[in-house]
Amino acid sequence: MTPAIALRGAGLAYGSRVLWRGLDLEVRPGEFLAVLGANGTGKSSLLRVLLGLRRLTEGTVEIAGRAPRRGGDRVGYVPQRLEVSPLTPLRARDFVRLGVDGHRWGFGRARGAVRERVEDALRAVGAEPYADVPLRLLSGGERQRVRVAQALASDPRILLCDEPLLSLDPGSQATVAGLIDQRRRTRDTAVVFVTHEIEPILGLADRVLYLAGGRFRIGAPDDVLTSPVLSDLYGTPVQVVRAGDHVAVVGAPPVRAEGTA
Numbered sequence: 001m002t003p004a005i006a007l008r009g010a011g012l013a014y015g016s017r018v019l020w021r022g023l024d025l026e027v028r029p030g031e032f033l034a035v036l037g038a039n040g041t042g043k044s045s046l047l048r049v050l051l052g053l054r055r056l057t058e059g060t061v062e063i064a065g066r067a068p069r070r071g072g073d074r075v076g077y078v079p080q081r082l083e084v085s086p087l088t089p090l091r092a093r094d095f096v097r098l099g100v101d102g103h104r105w106g107f108g109r110a111r112g113a114v115r116e117r118v119e120d121a122l123r124a125v126g127a128e129p130y131a132d133v134p135l136r137l138l139s140g141g142e143r144q145r146v147r148v149a150q151a152l153a154s155d156p157r158i159l160l161c162d163e164p165l166l167s168l169d170p171g172s173q174a175t176v177a178g179l180i181d182q183r184r185r186t187r188d189t190a191v192v193f194v195t196h197e198i199e200p201i202l203g204l205a206d207r208v209l210y211l212a213g214g215r216f217r218i219g220a221p222d223d224v225l226t227s228p229v230l231s232d233l234y235g236t237p238v239q240v241v242r243a244g245d246h247v248a249v250v251g252a253p254p255v256r257a258e259g260t261a
């Protein structure tokens with residue numbers, strides 16, 4: 001089976017500053033990978049590589065067997081939050097439509113097929129009740145559902161999520177995380193989910209990629225989120241405190257990426 005994502009010997013540096021290197025990672029279709037790490041460890045930069053917006057400084061990357069391509073519809077992207085101009089007349093429905101043929105206005109898919117995809121995506125996230133409301137009037141949680149609908153509308157092979165639960169209340173966090181989980185289960189979409197907060201997705205993630213200071217660990221959440229593993233990764237004693245669904249990493253030092261003084 002062709003992996004949804006294949007990184008081989010992958011490294012990324014800005015000048016002499018190495019964010020990470022030697023990253024060998026295959027993500028299979030339908031897998032849910034959580035990417036954790038402190039500020040500045042290169043989580044968003046990894047997503048930019050997968051989006052085709054940034055080149056690796058070493059190694060190779062493939063999405064479903066091909067090089068990532070900027071603007072390609074094999075990759076869906078859900079950012080932290082949807083910034084909306086107070087003047088925009090865009091409705092949720094219009095916004096989702098951009099996810100189907102935003103790059104191809106005036107060409108390609110027949111109108112009926114586009115409309116059907118938009119309706120499917122709105123239905124999948126339960127956004128039909130406010131599909132015709134201007135985006136600027138929607139709540140944060142509603143907007144984020146619409147954002148997920150847009151990312152799913154092109155039926156991507158992989159879904160990249162950059163802290164999509166930030167600033168949502170716990171109920172909306174569970175709803176949005178559940179929608180993403182449902183898609184990977186029903187359509188085999190691979191999910192790469194960058195987050196500072198593992199708790200809302202602890203029960204969903206198959207594996208964790210934990211970045212720290214130019215180094216990383218990959219494995220099942222129970223194998224990576226332990227005091228010995230993270231102490232070894234950080235090179236200093238770190239406590240992982242777990243109580244039910246709650247997880248806290250205590251004593252992690254501020255990040256200093258390889259190559260910085």
Ligand SMILES: Nc1ncnc2c1ncn2[C@@H]1O[C@H](COP(=O)(O)OP(=O)(O)OP(=O)(O)O)[C@@H](O)[C@H]1O
Pocket residue numbers: 014019037038039040041042043044045046
């Ligand atoms: N184009 C660039 N040129 C130089 N440095 C950059 C560039 N883009 C990002 N960086 C630096 O690379 C580091 C990693 O950035 P990135 O946004 O990937 O981190 P992150 O792990 O997603 O952080 P956060 O959790 O704060 O969002 C940061 O210190 C950032 O300043």
